[in-house]
Amino acid sequence: MKIGIIGSAGRMGQALVDAIAADGQEYAGGVDKGDDLAALVGSSDVLVDFSSPHAIEANLDACVAAGKPIVIGTTGLEERHHFLIDDAARDIPVLQTGNTSLGVTMLSALVQQAARQLGEDWDIEILEMHHRHKVDAPSGTALLLGEAAASGRGIDLKQHSDRGRDGITGARNAGDIGFASLRGGSVAGDHHVIFASEHERIELVHRAETRAIFARGAVKAGVWLTRQKAGRFTMQEVLGL
Ligand SMILES: NC(=O)C1=CN([C@@H]2O[C@H](COP(=O)(O)OP(=O)(O)OC[C@H]3O[C@@H](n4cnc5c(N)ncnc54)[C@H](OP(=O)(O)O)[C@@H]3O)[C@@H](O)[C@H]2O)C=CC1
Numbered sequence: 001m002k003i004g005i006i007g008s009a010g011r012m013g014q015a016l017v018d019a020i021a022a023d024g025q026e027y028a029g030g031v032d033k034g035d036d037l038a039a040l041v042g043s044s045d046v047l048v049d050f051s052s053p054h055a056i057e058a059n060l061d062a063c064v065a066a067g068k069p070i071v072i073g074t075t076g077l078e079e080r081h082h083f084l085i086d087d088a089a090r091d092i093p094v095l096q097t098g099n100t101s102l103g104v105t106m107l108s109a110l111v112q113q114a115a116r117q118l119g120e121d122w123d124i125e126i127l128e129m130h131h132r133h134k135v136d137a138p139s140g141t142a143l144l145l146g147e148a149a150a151s152g153r154g155i156d157l158k159q160h161s162d163r164g165r166d167g168i169t170g171a172r173n174a175g176d177i178g179f180a181s182l183r184g185g186s187v188a189g190d191h192h193v194i195f196a197s198e199h200e201r202i203e204l205v206h207r208a209e210t211r212a213i214f215a216r217g218a219v220k221a222g223v224w225l226t227r228q229k230a231g232r233f234t235m236q237e238v239l240g241l
């Protein structure tokens with residue numbers, strides 16, 4: 001399978017080049033800002049995008065025009081990006097996720113189950129730490145885990161998230177899902193989901209020890225997408241979880 005990378009010179013782009021070779025796939029080439037995207041899309045069977053939210057619209061347009069599937073791992077997406085993805089998914093297979101690793105995909109299933117079964121007296125807080133170069137917060141994974149918790153609870157995350165406590169915040173709003181972000185050093189990605197009740201606490205933690213886990217999952221998702229019809233897919237579907 002010929003896999004093209006959008007954001008190829010970046011940290012994830014480089015990890016992907018290795019993962020493509022390790023999986024026995026063919027590297028079709030890569031683009032970064034200002035490169036010939038249409039040419040890459042034309043010569044690839046599937047595109048994998050780990051670049052910037054600014055690139056999403058052009059990437060989707062190019063893939064729709066050429067009828068090629070795309071995996072979007074880029075984070076920091078806004079609502080309008082999700083609408084663009086939904087539109088494109090009417091014509092081509094698209095998988096967008098804040099985390100392509102097996103471990104986080106499993107964690108999100110566990111978080112959803114815990115949130116469903118624990119009562120509302122269990123406060124939910126999500127803490128993430130990443131390397132000093134990361135530009136978006138909360139991480140895409142933290143938001144994905146927040147969505148998993150909200151869906152387990154049967155609530156809308158947008159109406160129930162607390163994303164930036166500072167100063168005299170007042171007491172915690174019952175039912176909110178709280179987010180906190182730390183940045184420093186070279187941390188590939190740590191996520192803690194904390195369920196806190198009056199007398200006990202459950203903490204579910206995932207630590208990425210290398211970016212290879214994201215790259216491996218993205219390659220797996222890309223190969224899987226080439227066998228799908230148009231639609232929007234999840235890592236749970238790819239991994240059969
Ligand atoms: N879903 C997941 O599992 C994971 C997601 N990520 C996400 O992937 C993204 C990239 O992360 P990372 O590799 O660390 O970041 P980097 O900054 O190292 O790499 C981003 C690359 O994308 C390029 N780029 C920027 N704008 C465009 C554009 N408009 N078109 C094409 N290429 C562009 C950059 O080029 P230039 O330097 O010239 O701007 C750079 O080479 C982030 O959003 C990150 O959060 C990361 C890890 C896992």
Ligand SMILES: O=C(O)C1=N[C@H](C(=O)O)C[C@H](O)C1
Binds near residue numbers: 098139141
């Ligand atoms: O920017 C990163 O590095 C990462 N980004 C993703 C996110 O925002 O959750 C995934 C991973 O944690 C690494």
